[in-house]
Amino acid sequence: MSTDDIINDNDRVLITGANGFIGTRVVDTLLRYGYRNLVCLMRPSGQNSALMKIILERGSPPIEICRGNLLSREDCDKVTEGVSVIYHLAAGRGVKSYPDAFLNSVVTTRNLLEAAARTNRLKRFVGVSSFSVYSNLKLRRRDVLDETCEMDREPELRGEAYCYAKVRQDELTVDFCGRNGIPYVLVRPGTVFGPGNRGLPGRIGIDLLGLFLHLGGSNRIPFTYVDNCAEAIVLAGLRPGVGGEVFNVVDDDLPTSREFLNLYKKHVRRFRSIRVPRAAGYLLCSLWEKYSSWSRGQLPPVFNTRRWSNDWKGNRYSNEKLKTRLGWKPRVSFPVASKRFFEHERGL
Amino acid sequence: MTLRVGIVGCGKIADEHVFQIRRIPGCAIVGVCDREELMARQLSERFKINGYYDNLDNLLEKTAPQVIHITTPPQSHYELGMQALEAGCHVLMEKPFTITAEETKALIRHAEGKGLKITVDHDEQFTHAAIRMREMIQKGYLGGPPVHMESYYCYDFGNQQYARALLGDRTHWIRELPGSLLQNNISHGIARISEYIRGEQPEVIAQGFTSTFLKDLGEDEVIDELRVMIRDGRSSTAYFTFSSRMRPTLRAFRVYGERNALFMDHDQQTLIGVRGDRFKSYLEKFIPPYLYAKQYLSNAHVNMKYFLKNDFHMKSGMKKLIESFYRSIRENQPAPIPYREIILTSRIMDDIFRQIKY
Numbered sequence A: 001m002s003t004d005d006i007i008n009d010n011d012r013v014l015i016t017g018a019n020g021f022i023g024t025r026v027v028d029t030l031l032r033y034g035y036r037n038l039v040c041l042m043r044p045s046g047q048n049s050a051l052m053k054i055i056l057e058r059g060s061p062p063i064e065i066c067r068g069n070l071l072s073r074e075d076c077d078k079v080t081e082g083v084s085v086i087y088h089l090a091a092g093r094g095v096k097s098y099p100d101a102f103l104n105s106v107v108t109t110r111n112l113l114e115a116a117a118r119t120n121r122l123k124r125f126v127g128v129s130s131f132s133v134y135s136n137l138k139l140r141r142r143d144v145l146d147e148t149c150e151m152d153r154e155p156e157l158r159g160e161a162y163c164y165a166k167v168r169q170d171e172l173t174v175d176f177c178g179r180n181g182i183p184y185v186l187v188r189p190g191t192v193f194g195p196g197n198r199g200l201p202g203r204i205g206i207d208l209l210g211l212f213l214h215l216g217g218s219n220r221i222p223f224t225y226v227d228n229c230a231e232a233i234v235l236a237g238l239r240p241g242v243g244g245e246v247f248n249v250v251d252d253d254l255p256t257s258r259e260f261l262n263l264y265k266k267h268v269r270r271f272r273s274i275r276v277p278r279a280a281g282y283l284l285c286s287l288w289e290k291y292s293s294w295s296r297g298q299l300p301p302v303f304n305t306r307r308w309s310n311d312w313k314g315n316r317y318s319n320e321k322l323k324t325r326l327g328w329k330p331r332v333s334f335p336v337a338s339k340r341f342f343e344h345e346r347g348l
Numbered sequence B: 001m002t003l004r005v006g007i008v009g010c011g012k013i014a015d016e017h018v019f020q021i022r023r024i025p026g027c028a029i030v031g032v033c034d035r036e037e038l039m040a041r042q043l044s045e046r047f048k049i050n051g052y053y054d055n056l057d058n059l060l061e062k063t064a065p066q067v068i069h070i071t072t073p074p075q076s077h078y079e080l081g082m083q084a085l086e087a088g089c090h091v092l093m094e095k096p097f098t099i100t101a102e103e104t105k106a107l108i109r110h111a112e113g114k115g116l117k118i119t120v121d122h123d124e125q126f127t128h129a130a131i132r133m134r135e136m137i138q139k140g141y142l143g144g145p146p147v148h149m150e151s152y153y154c155y156d157f158g159n160q161q162y163a164r165a166l167l168g169d170r171t172h173w174i175r176e177l178p179g180s181l182l183q184n185n186i187s188h189g190i191a192r193i194s195e196y197i198r199g200e201q202p203e204v205i206a207q208g209f210t211s212t213f214l215k216d217l218g219e220d221e222v223i224d225e226l227r228v229m230i231r232d233g234r235s236s237t238a239y240f241t242f243s244s245r246m247r248p249t250l251r252a253f254r255v256y257g258e259r260n261a262l263f264m265d266h267d268q269q270t271l272i273g274v275r276g277d278r279f280k281s282y283l284e285k286f287i288p289p290y291l292y293a294k295q296y297l298s299n300a301h302v303n304m305k306y307f308l309k310n311d312f313h314m315k316s317g318m319k320k321l322i323e324s325f326y327r328s329i330r331e332n333q334p335a336p337i338p339y340r341e342i343i344l345t346s347r348i349m350d351d352i353f354r355q356i357k358y
Helices: A023-033 A049-057 A073-080 A098-119 A161-180 A226-238 A257-267 A278-294 A305-312 A320-326 A334-347 B012-021 B037-046 B056-063 B074-086 B101-114 B128-138 B160-168 B180-185 B187-196 B212-216 B283-308 B316-330 B339-355
Strands: A012-016 A038-042 A064-067 A083-088 A124-128 A184-189 A191-193 A205-208 A211-214 A223-225 A246-249 A273-275 B003-008 B027-033 B051-053 B067-070 B090-093 B118-120 B148-153 B203-209 B225-231 B237-243 B251-256 B261-265 B270-274
Touching: A012 A023, A012 A073, A023 A038, A023 A049, A023 A226, A064 A073, A073 A083, A073 A098, A083 A098, A083 A226, A098 A124, A098 A161, A098 B012, A098 B037, A124 A161, A124 A226, A161 A184, A184 A226, A191 A226, A211 A257, A223 A226, A223 A334, A226 A246, A226 A320, A246 A320, A257 A334, A278 A305, B003 B012, B003 B056, B003 B316, B012 B027, B012 B037, B012 B067, B012 B316, B027 B037, B027 B056, B037 B051, B051 B056, B056 B074, B067 B074, B067 B316, B074 B090, B074 B101, B090 B101, B090 B316, B101 B118, B101 B339, B118 B339, B128 B251, B128 B261, B128 B270, B128 B283, B128 B316, B148 B187, B180 B187, B180 B339, B187 B237, B187 B251, B187 B339, B203 B339, B225 B339, B270 B283
Parallel strands: A012 A038, A012 A083, A038 A064, A083 A124, A124 A184, A184 A246, A191 A223, A211 A273, B003 B027, B003 B067, B027 B051, B067 B090, B090 B118, B148 B237
Antiparallel strands: A205 A211, B148 B251, B203 B225, B225 B237, B251 B261, B261 B270
């Protein structure tokens, strides 16, 4: 805890999605920082074993675990009561269904913000978003993708329900908070990895009918280790003078796609992969997109040039703003982070 | 003349309706509505539909649709259906048609009284394989009316996470249906039987229970295993199986006549004719496997042909059904699914739920 923080250790802090992959680490980081008055919101169903493990490891502080559904306005009112900071991590990860992703990201965020506005004592709302909201169509390869880049104006064309929902969620947050005077910060992590998040990310490649197509090549992957990411999120809710700001989260020493794939094969398991040259990857995505459009969806538009641009064009990334404005630095280095990740993958 | 279409309910299944409607010439989606306006807005934005509203009254008033697709949870089907019919719209209802057979009959009576068409999205009866099966039965392949049918409609919870999401949320709309999970899922499989069973009051014997999979998750209310025997007045019989644990997760229909039988697999889109005659002696061991292999190969070719002709979308049956429904409206022909079948499906489902005591 820092004396500069906008809250003190008695202030009530709400974490939605507290039992999730990042949420548990956010709770852990807050506890490590000395914040004890935590309200952890979890879905009405589901196990809370990951969260309980963290709580036990931290000496069982008396934090409040709430079961609730953000689609219920009553539940939102209940969990936001007396809260000073909200870390909003709960999101719809309906990979294929746009309505599901939208309902569980945008509608839930609207409900939460409305409830927060009614409490009238919120000092900061931290919306956890994603790199996927950016459009890099106007960027060239190797250009830096940072917080100044524009959001995708037509996210529905990306073929990814999650991307669409996250863009609309961020827009809603900015609009609602602006109109209602709620101080907010948006945090956009890159590719979050660590024990608990299985497999290789799509930016490296895709598994097609049992064959792994390596599409990332020499691109740097915007990795952030889950503990580092959680720390950035926590700081975004505590540090003064950053209201209305957006922070991208990536670690230092980012590996290339090829380097990470080789490490994965060496430390986790061997499998066959085929390197797809960039031009061929673009051509495949373009052809798929055209066929999908011509056939009116006989094949879904999951591969398209927008997705290629976002996932495989190959930009560079910056965490400068995160370091200078929030004082963040990645506590876990890439070698240590990857070792932990690979060990966990091997154990599965 | 372009048929003006409105959609009520902007959840997951509404996307499928929009996709299929847009593949049909001569119709246009003029508006969508959902009581959660954000949901209506996202659907209209993604599909470039002009009007979005947060209630049906506004949709009807502002866009004057001729057909309404109701894609809301089943609890609201009856009320919204009545409202749409009252406004002079034809109605395509997502399955299950209604919550009870009484509601089903009332809606159909109301539609008939108004000279309007109504149908239910039993799209799986309009897939390529289902249509081929129907044609073969009509041509007499079975050698008379069906003697016995087996309808399998299995369900895959996917993983524990999904099951927990559904089961843990006590307010989930599926849990609030009188027949819970079953009510939202079995109508496709029951409708296949309703199409071929004779008589209006078949005898229904049902047994339902909770699988060990759900019990291990702490669930003892939701029934996810169902076995049903149905017998009509003329002694045609049918078995219906719903299972969340059986593998493969069959969605199949088998119909046996006095001469031959037909086996249809929905997921594979295969239709296999099974001869009733037997070959002599050892020939029965050698020739039929070759004949089946030939039929499966032929099915693969047919499926590939449809794919290459760009007519093998995942929801191709829905397109066929909607297309047929719109044609019935334009040409004032009977709706594609006979009302008798819709009522019978509801009645059988009522009987099932009564016996397994939800």
